[in-house]
Amino acid sequence: MKVVITGGSRGIGRALVERFVKEGHMVCTCSRSEESLKALWEELQRTDRVMFKGCDVGNRLSAKDFINFCAKHMKEFDVLINNAGILGLRESIENYPEDVWEEVIRVNLNGVFYITKYAIPFMKSGGVIINFSSGAGKRPAPYWGAYAVSKFGIEGFSLLLAEELKNRDIKVYAFNPGATRTKMRADAYPHEDPNTLKPPEKVADFVLRLISLRPPSGSIDFYE
Ligand SMILES: NC(=O)c1ccc[n+]([C@@H]2O[C@H](COP(=O)([O-])OP(=O)(O)OC[C@H]3O[C@@H](n4cnc5c(N)ncnc54)[C@H](OP(=O)(O)O)[C@@H]3O)[C@@H](O)[C@H]2O)c1
Incomplete structure (x- = not known):
């Protein structure tokens, strides 16, 4: 498979x-x-199966450059994983x-929009898009501010995108x-x-299973 993953330098993205x-x-x-991506690539014995580029997903030109870079090397994508995100502050709205x-909105929400918009023309029929959400995007999480609101946005974005891409399978x-x-x-x-x-390796296991099973589009939580 040909896979695009944002935020691959550490945490869950790196495990993926x-x-x-x-x-x-x-x-x-x-x-x-x-x-940090170069360091990861060195650790992976400079494999030719990994391509990497510095990019700020929340900057539309940078996001477009990154997707064009991926398309130049891979031509088409089977999987897009919008994993990159930032926390911001835990603080009251006031x-x-x-x-x-x-x-936070620029990176977590606009970033997912830009990367997805530019990647869609290269997505293969039968493909999968995974947008990283959070428990804070599903139920009220006081003091999670912009992070929670961005993840509520990701839930909505994913639902409408699923409808738009239904005919392309x-x-x-x-x-x-989850934690x-x-x-x-x-x-x-x-x-x-x-x-x-x-x-994070457990999340990577789950994501691979999700991709191989391809259940109906929707909101999915990690489970053991
Ligand atoms: N860990 C959890 O318990 C948990 C729970 C629920 C949801 N999540 C979600 O899971 C995803 C991954 O989280 P994580 O815990 O692995 O986070 P993390 O350890 O902080 O890693 C975030 C990754 O995103 C990259 N990144 C941040 N801002 C970026 C930007 N503007 N452009 C491109 N890359 C950027 C970071 O690299 P640079 O700093 O070099 O850019 C890093 O590689 C996030 O969407 C998060 O909201 C995590």
């Missing part, structure tokens, strides 16, 4: 890159830091700083990975013991 490569698939990935709000999922041992989770819960959480 490693897993797809291990299974013999081709991956094109990005993150803001091209250095006290939420406007600049942080705008940045492309499945679309809003996917909640996972990553930097984002540690930033959100600094007092939590990370060893009590599942590792």
